[in-house]
Amino acid sequence: MIEKFVLGKPFETFATVERLTPSEGEIPFFTTIDKGFFYKLSDNDIVYGLGEQVGGINKRGKKYISRNSDNPHHQEDTLSLYGAHNFLIISGEELFGVFFDYPGFMEFDIGYTNRDELTITAENMDMDVYIITGNSERDIVKQFRKLIGKSYIPPKWAFGYGQSRWGYKCEEDIREVARRYRENNIPLDSIYLDIDYMEDYKDFTVNKEAFPDLKGLCEDMKKEGIRLVPIIDAGVKIEKGYSVYEEGVEKGYFCTDREGNPFIAAVWPGRVHFPDFLDPKAREWFGDKYSVLLDMGIEGFWNDMNEPAIFYSEKRLNEVLERINELGKKNMGISEFFEFTGIVNGLSNNEGDYDEFFHNVGEKSVPHCRLHNLYGFNMTKAAGEAFERLSPDKRILMFSRSSYIGAHRYGGIWQGDNKSWWSHLLMNMQMTASLNMVGFLYTGADTGGFGCDTTEELMLRWLQLSVFMPLMRNHSALGTREQELYRFRNCEDCKKMIEIRYGLIPYLYSEFMKAATNDDMMFRPLGFDFKDEAARNTEDQVLLGSELMLAPVCTRNAKGRYVYLPEEMLLIRMRSLEDYDCEPLPKGHHYVKADLKELIFFIRKGKAIPVGKSAKNTESLDSDHLSLLGYEGAEYELYEDDGISRNVMGSIRKIKNKPYCRMTTS
């Protein structure tokens, strides 16, 4: 059951799609405190949720702030990432979910200041609060997901492996990536275009020198079975003669400053204005621009920098330069020095800048900070709505960096700029389960890590998680070690993981589609299905569908890892699609060996999954000849459709051939 409570005068976020009649009276479970809510935690309560946040599956023992932030350096004590997803499930003494539909900044102190206290505060109390009760965590999620609407479904090719790098400078770089993947017989479905394909980082333009014929390139790549996926950034470059800029100014589609002029910030293109995506007309206008690239044969995009990230605002930069000038005149002391470095480091993504610009909402001008967390959502919505108009029959790939609940209806998200860190590999898995709760099914992290130099070992281990992620993209930053798979000495090991991915795509797509069409989760914490203490407290394993449990190796130099089995399962140790062992393991704690070249995962008792052969890309997959891997006698219901049409009336096919697993004899 979902009860809705309306506090004050909430801003309409469009996070939900069902219109509930608000309940009168007190919000259950919580005590209302000044600008917030309080809940007393019991010793064994687990707090799930918050979508994209650093902090594990159980969110206790940490503080979090919903304030979408461009934070590529996130680490253990980071308070905010790129998305804001104010949904929690408290599971223990009581069981309920709660969604605070509030687009401003909000703080969650989950047993942080005091171990047994959950305190949630916001800048004001204008919000809708939804309390969801149900007979299980999963039931609560499903009710909630029905409330917020069906999740975005990408084309099936988006389940293929993609290669990306900030640093591909020209057409030849792209062709080289394609060529070398094909030369090495590594499957590949997509190559991403980061900011350098644009002319001076201007949205919807192409650098004609570097990419003289993007349309032709696009066609050539498609012949190779590879799709190009360009980036679109939020900020529109201020440049006389640039049509997007000029139209936006003329029609008043940009966010404005206190004086009513378009607000000036700086990001990659230098000075930019921010489209007012909260304004439906601006959204439609911006969305239509994607046709420039769609018309070239592009079928997918990623929206970036849409927290929005601000390197600096014109006004603040001038103030800072002025102050530095003053400070520099006298002999700078230590406190002046710290002021100096402090104001310089405070220039980027300064919260104060979010007070300085305004959205045109209905007849009102609303300061950005009041609805900050909606910005990326509405940029994605602009794209998603446009694709429905511009490509009514064919699904278009769309994922975004920034998000709010509701954005999941229009696109997926990648988990933002991360690092080549082992801790970020673990976080990738943990976050995916939390994101599934709030509707983001099409998601994944930059495999191998975006910032910092990766290693072959980290890449292999990360691939062993990413083979299961809907979005499987290898992406890295300018200046870091190149990490296209063919660059590694033992490229063959990486290739086998990609081939395993392609063998699993029929299953993964099927599970994705079942979750998407049933408002269900593809990835779940163990505690959602198993109620024993050990399962509830497992932080480094997740369930996939009804069939699998994932337990990737997330540490350096490991020869294996500990795994908790909440029931008997089949351990699969896979070196390639042809070379693997199966070993039934009883319920309990196990140390499982996992050589660097071995993908390990578990098939749940009585279950089996379909596995096919690899292919050079998704379209070439042969889904007619699938074998079952798993328990003797198990069946699997495979969801299938054309992978293209928006009308997702797929069919279910029962697969019940004899499982092809080889039992180990030891």
Added chain:
Amino acid sequence: MIEKFVLGKPFETFATVERLTPSEGEIPFFTTIDKGFFYKLSDNDIVYGLGEQVGGINKRGKKYISRNSDNPHHQEDTLSLYGAHNFLIISGEELFGVFFDYPGFMEFDIGYTNRDELTITAENMDMDVYIITGNSERDIVKQFRKLIGKSYIPPKWAFGYGQSRWGYKCEEDIREVARRYRENNIPLDSIYLDIDYMEDYKDFTVNKEAFPDLKGLCEDMKKEGIRLVPIIDAGVKIEKGYSVYEEGVEKGYFCTDREGNPFIAAVWPGRVHFPDFLDPKAREWFGDKYSVLLDMGIEGFWNDMNEPAIFYSEKRLNEVLERINELGKKNMGISEFFEFTGIVNGLSNNEGDYDEFFHNVGEKSVPHCRLHNLYGFNMTKAAGEAFERLSPDKRILMFSRSSYIGAHRYGGIWQGDNKSWWSHLLMNMQMTASLNMVGFLYTGADTGGFGCDTTEELMLRWLQLSVFMPLMRNHSALGTREQELYRFRNCEDCKKMIEIRYGLIPYLYSEFMKAATNDDMMFRPLGFDFKDEAARNTEDQVLLGSELMLAPVCTRNAKGRYVYLPEEMLLIRMRSLEDYDCEPLPKGHHYVKADLKELIFFIRKGKAIPVGKSAKNTESLDSDHLSLLGYEGAEYELYEDDGISRNVMGSIRKIKNKPYCRMTTS
């Protein structure tokens, strides 16, 4: 066996105390490459060593640079910490140790660029290389330790619990800490004085307003059984009339710039000069200054900021301000903006500044960068040598932030400014074992974490490791959550951990002294004693002495953890000195429950440890009435001495009363 190879013209570091006759011919094991050395790693080789570095017990799969750095924000990909310890043991196909006695910057690529390649490079090849072969890792360490000389031994009271915080502003703050610890009956041996006790951060001065009578305070505290431990920083404030400054200038004891004038950097006091600790006369002069505080009754010190940390150098700051002025004149574009923030962020600890000052070594002027890693060592040496002169009978506590091998003869080190992060708790344990290899026995990390806000849970779990660390200090940074133990709601839980510490001090002191006098390790990786694959690859457990195995809980919200037992051991689950269980566990992998209030550790087969009662401080401990905890029939040889005299002719007492462990029945 140790072989010494002299390459080029090494700088005399005084890392070693034995003078070996250099071998002629090729360095074994390694291939010499341009400016470095190469070794081919086998799949199962483990690389131990490097002392204070981020990267676990097995150092493979990462890159490291020996370049002492003030880096309080260190994380997974950090290359350098506060110390430089160029010692490795390669254990696998072959077994040998190597020490590169080289005080400049040096890089270790340990299977990072390529998994099977160890590449070590330096800026030049003027160095002594020692190759150590032996019949075990521990044997190699013992030979190496004999080469580098006996480890520093602190007074016994330094094994008590200490409270510190950057932020105690005045006498009353110190008295309050003492009062509240005593009121709560929490044992305490020391309170640390961070930079605020000084007048304007000037070494060897006291802020007379805040601390009108430090000598009196020191006496009052000693009546309470508490010692004060002040900080000493490397930089000497430039201030007319300040005697340390004026003498240093007059006598030429400061490092000089290219023009031969004292080099100007800025740290806490603002503009400072750096004493030239490489000059024996300067060392003696600076060392004698500690008498100012010794004469007030102070018996311990910590040396800080001695990498040396540089907030900025006068010259670079002026250049940066000038450049900002230029950049600010035109409309700053994105590349100018990144240049602007880049040069500002490059001001602190800029490597280029280390080229800009010089040491007076013999008759020569040597650029600092050539011997950078010796600076902290020689500051510690200045103190250590002075204490031998000024306090010939009584040990003085000394530990430093920066270090090089050799410094271990003059003082301990704390593990530098860390964070209230779970990953830093694990690192604390891993680093301690690595530091023991290179002679740093008196060590520990800031319990609860220095930077960021701690939580009660993290503090409790960290205490459960720190109870075993020779240096057990709770320390935190200005602006972070106050973390004196009495500030937590469940202060009683923390108190019990401190009481356990005091019950263990007889054992810990005994093990420390045995290790110090026998050139042995107090903490060892499991792979040093056990040769099976699982033991060799265990990263989150260490052995303590011959009796214990530590396996602290290092993750949030954990109800227990996995532990590998390389042989049968006794699991001790201790809630207080009076309330504990013992459970024998067989060799193998186990999941061990550990409630937040439970300290878990393991007693090795056939062993027992002495446990006493708690006391308000170390001096009040009753070491005549110790019980044995462990296996039936086991004995323990307790090392004892007065804990004060420099002459460490202690005695061994056999303890063989009946072990008092209660076996659990389940």
